[in-house]
Amino acid sequence: MRITGTFIDEISHDIAHQNWGREEWRKDFAHMQAVGIDTVILIRSGYRRFLTYPSPHLMSRFGCYEPPVDLVSMFLELADEFNMAFYFGLYDSGQYWDTGDMTGEIDANRYVVDEVWQRYGHHKSFKGWYITHEISRRTKGAIEAFSELGKHCKAISGNLPTLISPWIDGKKAVDASLGTLTKEQAVSVREHEREWAEIFDGISGAIDAVAFQDGHIDYHELDAFFSVNKALGDKYGLSCWTNAESFDRDMPIRFLPIKFEKLRLKLEAARRAGYDKAITFEFSHFMSPQSAYLQAGHLYNRYKEYIATL
Amino acid sequence: MRITGTFIDEISHDIAHQNWGREEWRKDFAHMQAVGIDTVILIRSGYRRFLTYPSPHLMSRFGCYEPPVDLVSMFLELADEFNMAFYFGLYDSGQYWDTGDMTGEIDANRYVVDEVWQRYGHHKSFKGWYITHEISRRTKGAIEAFSELGKHCKAISGNLPTLISPWIDGKKAVDASLGTLTKEQAVSVREHEREWAEIFDGISGAIDAVAFQDGHIDYHELDAFFSVNKALGDKYGLSCWTNAESFDRDMPIRFLPIKFEKLRLKLEAARRAGYDKAITFEFSHFMSPQSAYLQAGHLYNRYKEYIATL
């Protein structure tokens, strides 16, 4: 199973910034293309006060800082140039998820979607929307938010596809800033199936594809969870992608590139489950030959050798 | 606002060592000079048993190890060569700060100052003293220690300037070795003002410049704290510098180079507040083209582009 998409994590919760300029990004798109990546997904257009593009609405509504560079424009131009599909990731205010009332988050993102479609919708590479909010199990208010935002994105853009990337509440689903690597109370396959059936039912028609993050469960659990995900996707009409994490959740440094063997185990499980597409979080830190983490360049080489055998 | 000074962190509490020799250091001074740095500040000449120069006093008094290289001599020679000002950072025994009685720490440093001035005072680049002890709010015994040590430094050296670099007890003032990134009990601007008025009053005349670390508060709080700092400096006759931290306090890896956008926000706040000088902690790990953290080289390039627009 080849990785054909990657997130772009320019406003990150937990990955240190590489401080690339346009020149480095242009080279990275070439590196991506050389291993078959045709889709780039902006993981979020903003988080709290930091933005990827100078949104008048968000700067006045949330006191966001004007960014030094319009990254949305830059990524779209590069995606145009490299014939890639660009998915725009929505804004995360960081203010509503704990409250259970997502009205403010939905309202803010309606503005963002309208603003962005007007500013950037003409790019030939603008091919989809990524609902940025990462949820698991029954995050309160998530179904309604995903459903409303997904429908709004599709309505304004002539039905462009919408994507989400939730996490499985497995044993490695722990806070990255804390010391522990695993927890005791992991979800079972059956609970996962029951809870996600309800979510998929609620978002069906508004969301086109779901790319579960593959790093929160153990490697020998992949087949069981993946087959449930695929069956749910088929039943509720959602494409099933895998978000093959290319960083290593098992190490005390959070986070460095993953051991190739682990990535291979995950991609092969996705292939066995009949998944529709593999994307990764994310190429530029963890798989790129020009990453600040030199292990990433070696992972790139190992991955290239691997796909040459497929 | 241009960064014109940097700390040198060769005995570090929390930044992994780069194992540079003289050749790498010489290159780094050239990289510094190329972006306008004219001042290097040795952050400490020793900490507990580790030393930057073979101090007979500290080796016999505290059982310190004889260092493989005389770094003080090397840095002074390089500063001489590159026409930079060198500030000598005092010794931190690590033994007295929790006790509230700083007598031992003051006594040890009187010896150090005398010893160092005798050994190295002839260097044309020896231009100031850095009282290495990092305090915040009303650290017990700090005023007396800063005042006595500052006066002693100035008296022996023909009134060379003295510098301190305290931290603001903001929401990011957390222990680097712990898992959390923020805390609930942060100081308010008004408490900060009241407490630092008392400190500035007590050290006035002994300390010439104060460079608050800029990384413990949120970016939208910068203006409020900086304007208070500047007003206090003006009132009590201290120069107000900013210690623009070039590492990122918001990430689980502690510590990697900061996202350029964040550094820019902090420098621009310092400019708006009318600060006198900007220094950074620190160039060689976090902004240098030859740093082991390759993100630093990209930060160097982004910073160079930025100062070209000023």
Add this chain to the structure above:
Amino acid sequence: MRITGTFIDEISHDIAHQNWGREEWRKDFAHMQAVGIDTVILIRSGYRRFLTYPSPHLMSRFGCYEPPVDLVSMFLELADEFNMAFYFGLYDSGQYWDTGDMTGEIDANRYVVDEVWQRYGHHKSFKGWYITHEISRRTKGAIEAFSELGKHCKAISGNLPTLISPWIDGKKAVDASLGTLTKEQAVSVREHEREWAEIFDGISGAIDAVAFQDGHIDYHELDAFFSVNKALGDKYGLSCWTNAESFDRDMPIRFLPIKFEKLRLKLEAARRAGYDKAITFEFSHFMSPQSAYLQAGHLYNRYKEYIATL
């Protein structure tokens, strides 16, 4: 004291993988040889489900994954080529150490030793066995396990030497994934001596060399612990090696290359204690010119300068 051996940490508990292929490994053996390394020690042949060689026994017994590359074969071929001694590290199931009953672990490793000796015993570089289980003080069941496994290794291989590398339960003996760097309850030199006398007595004849990890105690404690270790080794007929850790236990990033000065302090203490050999954990991440951690290349240079003066 020169470092003449290194671990190879290709199945790691806590060091992120470099994703090297055969080409990078071949270069690394050359880098090792250039500074006098004549011994490579595979730290473990497998841990839980991950393996370094495709063991039919372990894949069926423990559900291990088939590895993408036979690393044991590759390392032996490289050791043959570079005239080095290769020590094979046993398998760690991760299942028995907490139970106090090591029968399952011993049984699994009897199979592994037989299997490995049959597959790889013909290599001229196959020169010893490393009992991979890292213990300290009186780990329950350790004496019996070490004794039985050591004897089995020696019996099957014409008495090839056996090595262990335990840790001293010092102040830095803390869980790498937790936030703290030190603990209060460290072992005293006298307790260490009493407890290890019992262990050495129990493993004498089955284990030929013991290489205590040198990083869990403070630098000024090295002489006291090392002289006890050497005296115990002499008394019970075990060679006394030092495992000179080349990573830094004092920093919040776990783990990056050590400051050269610290490595030098540890090697000189081992020399003073009359140790027989110095090995390191480990060259490829922390001392290699091609390590992903660029500090390692500088450590290599500082170390080369140092050994040139011996």
